[in-house]
Amino acid sequence: MTYQTIYSDDDFPQMGWHDAAVYSMTFPRPHFFSISFDIDYIFKWHKTEAGTQYRGWDVAPCTLTFLNVSGLKVALDWSSPGGTNQGDTSILDMRRQNSRLSPNGKFVCWDYEIELDVGVVSFTATGFEQIVRVPPTFSEFQNLGRANASKTPEIEGL
Numbered sequence: 001m002t003y004q005t006i007y008s009d010d011d012f013p014q015m016g017w018h019d020a021a022v023y024s025m026t027f028p029r030p031h032f033f034s035i036s037f038d039i040d041y042i043f044k045w046h047k048t049e050a051g052t053q054y055r056g057w058d059v060a061p062c063t064l065t066f067l068n069v070s071g072l073k074v075a076l077d078w079s080s081p082g083g084t085n086q087g088d089t090s091i092l093d094m095r096r097q098n099s100r101l102s103p104n105g106k107f108v109c110w111d112y113e114i115e116l117d118v119g120v121v122s123f124t125a126t127g128f129e130q131i132v133r134v135p136p137t138f139s140e141f142q143n144l145g146r147a148n149a150s151k152t153p154e155i156e157g158l
Contacts (some may be wrong), residue, residue, distance in 0.1 A: 021143035
């Protein structure tokens with residue numbers, strides 16, 4: 001399987017984040033206007049011989065970071081009518097639209113909307129970078145089920 005270790009704006013049209021598990025989100029800090037997501041990105045969906053179901057996925061832990069973020073809106077709700085937690089959070093879809101120059105004319109800005117199974121995160125950013133921290137591995141599940149995702153080691157040389 002061929003994959004890159006770093007993905008960016010040019011790769012957006014070929015990428016898809018559907019069913020990517022989300023373990024955490026890092027909010028912008030003063031003088032550091034980015035947001036990051038710790039995700040399990042699905043690189044390949046393996047179908048059964050009959051082609052009607054999936055037998056597994058090639059999955060890797062990744063850090064998805066959006067740069068020069070402004071207008072951040074977060075609307076998430078893990079509660080259900082019975083008051084119980086829904087469990088794992090995953091991305092349903094990610095949309096990028098409204099390309100335009102930044103006020104200083106030096107960057108291209110996009111409006112992003114990340115639709116999760118528990119709500120929506122939307123913002124404007126000058127782009128993104130997705131870093132693959134560990135090479136993809138075959139899994140019978142759509143995520144790696146990392147109990148302590150923030151401690152996933154990074155492999156040098158990737």
